[in-house]
Amino acid sequence: MKNTIAERIADFLKNYPPFNLLTKKELKSISEEVEVLYLEKGKFIFNAESKPLAHFYIVNKGAVKLTMQEEEKQNIIDICDEGDIFGLRPLMVKENYILNAETNEESILYGIPLHVFKPLSEKNKNVKNYLITSFASNIKDTSIVEGRGNISSYIKKETNNDLFNLQNAKFTKKPITCEATTTVKEIAICMRDQQIGAMVVAKNKKPIGIITSKDLRNKVATGDFKIESKAQEIMSSPVITSTEEITIPEAHIAMLKHSASHICITKDGTPKSKLIGILSLHDLIVSLGNNPSVLIKEINRAKKSKHLRTIREKVDLLLKTYLEQELPFPHILNIISEINTVIISRSIELCLKKMDSPPPVKFTWLALGSQGRKEQLLMSDQDNALIFEDVPKTKFQETQEYFISLSIKVVKYLNTIGYEYCPADMMASNPKWCTSLTEWKKQFDDWIINPDGAGTLLSSIFFDYEYIYGEKDLTDKLGRSLFKTINEHKYFLSKLGKDVIDKPSPVGFFRQFIVETNGDHQEAFNIKIRALMPLIDAARILILSHNLKNSNNTLNRYKKLAELEPQNEDLYNSCARAFRTLLKFKTEQGILNNDSGKLINLESLSKTEKLKLKRAFKPIKEIQELLIIRFNLKQMM
Amino acid sequence: MKFPFFNFNKTQAPEFWKRYSEHFKSKEQRTIKETRFIVFDTETTGFDFKEDRILCIGATAIKDNKILIKDGLEVYLHQSVFKADTVKIHGILKSEKVKKVEEIEALIQFLDYIKDSVLVAHHAGFDIGIINRALKRHNLGKLKNDVLDTGILFKRSKHIVNIIDPNKKYTLDEIAQELKITPKDRHTAAGDAFITGLAFLKILPKLNKDGNMKYKDLFINPLNY
Structure with missing residues (x-):
């Protein structure tokens, strides 16, 4: 039977993970089983502690907030909007819900029955991987509280990550090797010609020893060994080995511990597997040089x-x-x-x-x-x-x-x-x-x-x-x-203020785009003009009105303003946070697209990113209102 | 083509009609929560009950406030009547490649599908009328189901002061717009049924503000629209 409605459901689902990872046939089989729910604002889909339902949900329209009761407080853990799924994990692990799910505005939800989804998710490797990673990363810090216009829950806790913690050390691939029987002379010639500081002695492609310039200096140049000696006589053995996942500090520590200048990178990290590269102290210094x-x-x-x-x-x-x-x-x-x-x-x-x-x-x-x-x-x-x-x-x-x-x-x-x-x-x-x-x-x-x-x-x-x-x-x-x-x-500042409030709030604008993702409005969103500039301009005007010049930076300006006007501290702080989020966002987009990042293609954003942006827009409106009152802009409007 | 049951009477009623009628014997009290609603729409060659024919029936079921996609019907009909000027509305060509069935087969499918559920349609009078007409052509009786019209329900859901013209007939597009339903697949029977279904879901809570609405309250028509 032709099923126009299921096709329409599939059309929606296919835009969002994990459904975008399904084959057409799989998507069809799911779409045909969907339930469509409409809920007014403030209705609960499920409550914490309750037994898992037969369905999990994807937001088709509207937004659903996931909350957690903690003593007296209702902490918002997440807000799901169009395309976000929720309520899946408890179903998969057959546990009771941990969170409450309540519609944050009127919403249309698609309920997807677990009994159809589960076999697919197990069969489809991509979906499986997606779910594993998202479950793993979704364990959020529940202590995060959301305040007014606060976007802090979307900024990861600022950890004192050592700059190099996560960086894998870069090593030389396919290193030059020699046999155990190669002579020292041949090795030295090769090292000179290739301009390398060490040579790995290999047997069946496995590292059995290493000869460095230091060995040549200390063992050969001193006369202890002749230049006709064999590699196996002077090599340092066994070699220090690691897998290619070694990070810079790990490599550094290993070298210090063994007072070695080289680490052999092998397939499984032991000397018993194939040699795939060599990591030298020099490589490490070069990596560190990027500071x-x-x-x-x-x-x-x-x-x-x-x-x-x-x-x-x-x-x-x-x-x-x-x-x-x-x-x-x-x-x-x-x-x-x-x-x-x-x-x-x-x-x-x-x-x-x-x-x-x-x-x-x-x-x-x-x-x-x-x-x-x-x-x-x-x-x-x-x-x-x-x-x-x-x-x-x-x-x-x-x-x-x-x-x-x-x-x-x-x-x-x-x-x-x-x-x-x-x-x-x-x-x-x-x-x-x-x-x-x-x-x-x-x-x-x-x-x-x-x-x-x-x-x-x-x-x-x-x-x-x-x-x-x-x-x-x-x-x-x-x-x-x-x-x-x-x-x-003084009129001048009012004039500047007027310019700021004349910039339309990005919220409405942005929302409209979200709704019309399928339409022709696939224009880019100018994050600089619509979101960053109002915050920057507002900060400038306010700081000028305090006769301060030495703080130019927008973040510093808001910090300073928060000090000067304790009564508006919350607002200024949220402006600073919003600014930080937006600028970071713009920068990330810029890196992604290799441009200044000011034009954002809404289509390319994930739901979380869109939501993050939307929340960062909140303080803009509030600061504009503050400007209206402060500089008496009503009469100019 | 003549069928033996064309001379319709109760004893000679065909099997499917008996099956259908059987459902209406129960006199049990209904609740909104447990009632199965069938939201449906027909695409036709035109608006004349006598001349025009059904080209397609699209339907979807609603139960406990949920549209159940699985419980749907989408059937295309073979018709000898073909009007070129309505093709641009419904988009169904005479030799469309979708699988088509004879009218009687479509009616059997429809009756088996709807059982005694409440039928919901936008401007239901037309859709019910054209189906009844088709039934009559096959010497069958009229539909026995309770019927709701989203056009009327929508008017009931609006506050009385907001009704400028009580005789206004809201088109499906108009109510979709007011209820913020994105119109998609308009003028396909199933697409319109789905939009009507969403509209029905959105209207119900507006009529049931105190949460005490009974099944029979669905059918009151206070303003006599």
Whole structure:
């Protein structure tokens, strides 16, 4: 019988794990057995302690919250929305439910009978693996409490993971080997020609010993053995072995323990199996070399843009490792921004050397926008500016020309390294943004006193300036002037506030997309404009209203605001958390797609990711409301 | 083609009709929870009871607030009447490749399937009417089932002040929109039956706010729509 409805159910299921792992036939057999439930908000599907039902559920529409009763509190463990399954584990293990499942809004659920699903899940290896991993990873810390706009339950507890804990040591595959009867001379020649520090002595592809440069030095060069001696006479044996899963610290410890410089990697980790590689102390050092302090040293030693480019690429790798290891996000931000700053300073230094003469007066190089806020993780555009000391009118043009030609060099240099040109030409090579302190003050004043559309946009970029190189005093002077004018023109902050609240809340927008995943609205979601910018802008305005300039970073700004306004501490903290989540998200997306990450393809997101995003949007609305009251924006609306 | 039972009377009633009628002998009190509802829809060649024919019947069962996909029916009919102008609505071509059965076979399947369940359809009058007409063509009696119309139920679920025009007939699309049901597979009998089923599930709790609704309360029609 043709079954249109079952086909429709299958159409839905096939988008979500584990059903996406089923064959068409398997999916059909499940779809034909589905029960469709509609529940109003606040209805229970099952309660903790109750016996498992015959079905588990997938949310077709709406959302279901899973809660756990802990003493007086109802702790939300998870919120399942479209495509999430729940209530499966107790059925599989025949245990009573641990959680309560209650509809968080009106919902349509598909009930899938275990008796149909279970045999399939056992037969289909992919499904089985999926379930094992998801059950294993779903054991959540039940102490996590969700507060208002709190997204902390989705940020894994910040563990003090040693940076290298999870990283497997990189080793040399297919090492060169010799026989037990090979002569020392042949071995030495081979080691020289191949530029290797050690050779494994193998028998039937299994490692029986190892000869290192040290052996040649201590045993042969001393005259104890002749160069015609056989490998087996001088080799160190037995060898230290491991499987290829060895991590860097493990390898390090093994080497220290056996005072060995090499570990043989074998198939099963014992000397009795096939040799597949060799791991040297040198390999370890190279792996360790991918750390910030080593990178910064390298940057300061770099002489060519090519070197800096390689280093910058390593930074991306480092960032990836950090994210994978779930290091505390503010730390990642700090480290990466610091490295960026050093790269730029070094570039300016190198460009200054290329100039025919030293700078005529003192100057300072500023980073703007995200780099200025120290929030630039991935390579994005360069936004920068240059201030030079005031000079007599007659000297102005000449001085400006000097700094422009310097800036052109720097900007080009940075581009070679990998920082794209700013499409809006907000770079120090533009005469408008390469000028004297007095001119800068005038420009800033103009934006504040006459805020028009372009002015507020520019000011939002330029006011997040950060000193990078040169004379710090110039930036401080500019800062003082900035606040003086702002204090005299309070209207300006209201104008900025208005811009923030004019940005539509991403929540509704986003929801709409979720519903219409099957439609034509497969446009990308701009996480930068819709979600990050309102938080960044709000933080800037509020911090400016407190006459503070020295904290540029959005996270620091919210932290500072929480200190200054204890009554709004909760809100500011949730803004900081949301910001952290969103920026991290953007960064991860960027790494995934090899771009800045600001455009997110909603289709590619998992349900958890979508939900994580949605929750991070909550504080945006709240902070917008705070701005409305604080700056009296109602009347401007 | 003539069947011996065309001269219909009670003693000569065909086996399937007897089976069907048998279900209605019980006079047991029904509860909403335990009642099996059959939500169904027909695709036809048009809206004229006399001339037009059923092309497809799609149905799904609801019990205890759940649509049971397994307990469904989707049957396509051979018909000699074919109207090109309604093809664009139902999309069923004359020589469609789906398996088709004769009208009488479809009716037998339908009766065996619905038993004494409550029939639910959107603008049920039409669907019931066209099936009764088909039954009549085969010298059979009318459907004996209790019938609910989601069009009427929907109006009952709306607060009286929100009803601007009590005579308004809500289309399936309109109620789907108001109830936030994504219309999909519209104008296939099974697809419409499913949408009607979802609408029915969504309307019921609105009618049963205090949770005390009895089976017979389903059939009251206070405003006489």
